[in-house]
Amino acid sequence: MYExxxxxxxxxxxxxxxxxxxxxxxxxxxxxxxxxxxxxxYFEMKVTKKEKSFIEKRIEExxxxxxxxxxxxxxxxxxxxxx
Amino acid sequence: MYExxxxxxxxxxxxxxxxxxxxxxxxxxxxxxxxxxxxxxYFEMKVTKKEKSFIEKRIEExxxxxxxxxxxxxxxxxxxxxx
Numbered sequence: 001m002y003e004x005x006x007x008x009x010x011x012x013x014x015x016x017x018x019x020x021x022x023x024x025x026x027x028x029x030x031x032x033x034x035x036x037x038x039x040x041x042y043f044e045m046k047v048t049k050k051e052k053s054f055i056e057k058r059i060e061e062x063x064x065x066x067x068x069x070x071x072x073x074x075x076x077x078x079x080x081x082x083x
Numbered sequence: 084m085y086e087x088x089x090x091x092x093x094x095x096x097x098x099x100x101x102x103x104x105x106x107x108x109x110x111x112x113x114x115x116x117x118x119x120x121x122x123x124x125y126f127e128m129k130v131t132k133k134e135k136s137f138i139e140k141r142i143e144e145x146x147x148x149x150x151x152x153x154x155x156x157x158x159x160x161x162x163x164x165x166x
Binding site for chain 1: 084090091092102105108109112114115116117118119120121122123124125126127128129130131133138141144145148149150
């Protein structure tokens with residue numbers, strides 16, 4: 001089995017209103033050392049073991065079609081062997 | 084400066100309805116090798132450089148007070164030196 005982690009974030013050029021809101025809340029609590037916050041989505045998946053290059057291709061398809069809006073968001077993923 | 088990454092997920096024992104919904108959508112698209120999906124929140128922060136142990140303490144406070152609902156969610160973080 002593989003364990004796959006996917007991170008989806010707004011692209012750098014896109015304003016991230018959730019991250020801005022979280023930053024304001026952090027500052028209201030007095031944590032002034034936090035300069036910037038960006039917020040994204042995180043997915044952990046368990047995947048049936050097959051050829052790794054096949055799984056990479058499939059994960060990219062799932063990200064492109066479902067998990068990320070590639071116009072505004074970028075994604076990264078890690079595939080690890082598990083068990 | 085530090086770059087801090089924080090991952091917040093429902094605890095294993097808590098049902099994750101968003102993850103279940105994403106899994107169903109993935110299966111409807113025909114990606115049957117995906118066995119399990121859990122969805123969480125991901126934060127990237129830029130933090131002013133101070134003593135690392137101090138920053139660890141502050142990040143844990145921010146997670147406990149603001150980013151995670153520790154009754155239902157668990158979090159992990161990584162602190163990396165940047166620039």
